[in-house]
């Protein structure tokens with residue numbers, strides 16, 4: 001890192017890490033001055049107080065994120081490819097240069113202004129990965145509006161919830177999406193959603209396919225209107241701590257929360273991690289196959305790579321379309337140097353065998369990344385040995401929507417440093433992890449396991465929950481006073497390496513997608529005939545975790561289990577998304593509860609994981625018979641099921 005020459009006493013990677021946490025102001029101050037283009041300089045590096053959930057970085061500074069991601073690269077290398085849109089149909093990719101992306105962004109920025117979008121407004125974007133989605137995000141940044149990207153797999157109700165909570169008056173979407181050879185009617189989903197969103201005044205509709213869709217007075221044809229706009233759009237000078245975007249994510253209670261990220265700190269943190277965790281160099285092609293609707297897409301498809309002047313891939317398809325060789329055929333065709341994906345896809349692909357990988361030339365690959373959920377050793381080894389031919393480091397990167405960017409990952413370390421399969425290994429610059437026990441004591445020795453916390457602020461962290469600052473402090477700062485609590489458990493090995501164990505709260509991780517059990521139960525409980533329910537995650541060999549729901553029916557309700565299951569699945573798809581659909585639904589007479597009425601999920605989880613010998617202390621149970629009923633019902637359900645991958 002070039003800045004390091006100015007840091008006294010730093011001569012190697014571990015020295016630089018120590019400097020970054022001990023002299024955090026000097027470290028981040030120097031990096032921010034060096035790597036971002038400022039309209040006016042900041043006067044204070046950080047102003048943070050975990051006890052109030054106050055996090056402010058680079059106060060006094062003004063900048064524009066889109067200028068940092070576009071204009072400054074257009075000045076030096078206008079014809080460099082900024083993004084490669086890898087469309088669903090292989091071989092039909094579209095390349096867009098920095099100059100072109102800036103033009104698209106400016107036209108869109110002007111259109112948004114003409115439509116009345118002002119600085120401080122929040123625009124909801126419901127689009128599949130496509131250049132106009134990216135340009136929409138950047139256009140918001142350019143004119144000072146915040147964006148709220150909603151994953152285009154979410155249902156109309158989930159979309160409506162997010163639009164309402166964000167108080168958006170403008171939504172941007174496409175007529176239809178295309179994924180895995182199938183057409184998806186996204187505009188129709190938006191139409192349904194906005195019926196229940198009184199704030200929405202206009203919907204901008206881009207044309208991903210040639211099919212016309214019904215348009216109303218509210219709808220604006222995006223391409224047509226954008227072509228009428230000028231290719232120059234004056235960037236707004238934003239304060240470091242103005243909102244850049246909201247992104248909704250599931251927590252352990254009820255409704256999803258809109259995490260807020262701001263301008264300078266987020267941009268700096270994503271670009272620095274992108275550069276050093278993946279060892280990204282000028283001219284490399286960076287292939288992150290996440291969807292832009294998740295934080296991974298925001299940080300490592302859009303902001304990190306573009307801030308670094310990189311070439312980034314925007315992947316529209318699926319790992320198995322048109323066949324399980326898709327990723328590697330794409331790697332060969334696009335010459336991808338860093339490939340960043342999810343363990344769930346790796347586990348799926350390894351089942352199809354090595355040929356699908358070996359058929360393609362992967363010599364361009366230099367680094368392989370993994371994100372979103374724990375990667376088991378078998379998947380890690382296969383990724384390393386087969387995909388990377390044993391030559392590419394596999395970086396298992398741990399982070400969250402809340403952290404903005406990667407916090408724990410094997411690199412940066414010295415290039416020869418050991419990487420243990422399945423371990424996230426080392427904290428990134430400026431990140432000081434701590435493990436705490438149930439009493440709230442810091443576990444200072446190695447070879448210990450506890451709640452993963454972070455002891456000091458870093459520029460990429462979320463600033464608040466939109467409209468719920470109290471929920472923000474309660475969720476992240478109250479459980480362990482003085483620390484940011486991640487919700488995950490971790491182990492620190494004898495050597496001091498970190499390994500993530502998984503969530504400690506009631507959040508299930510289905511194929512890398514977060515799902516709150518309470519959120520799911522809310523939906524299930526609305527199903528006619530259902531009195532109450534309990535949702536748990538169980539380990540699933542491809543998805544990481546599957547969803548298992550126990551249902552108690554209202555008195556005198558008679559319904560076939562299959563019919564009920566069908567109804568519940570439809571309701572969950574309609575209210576949340578397809579990935580949230582339960583794999584198993586078991587009807588029980590009553591749920592195991594403590595005498596104080598709390599559902600004992602621990603017991604349910606043990607039954608489903610078939611650890612019935614270790615049910616633990618049942619003495620607090622109100623009705624021990626309920627457990628036996630659950631066990632019997634579970635066996636019956638398994639005997640009925642014949643699909644090999646579903647069995648918990």
Ligand code: WTA
Nearest residue numbers: 371372373374396397398399400401500503
């Ligand atoms: C989990 C995704 C193990 C973790 C970037 C975290 C991981 C949640 C890893 C955040 C990893 C993410 N190893 N678990 N490398 N990366 N997780 O907000 O439980 O969608 O809290 O952000 O995913 O999910 P989110």
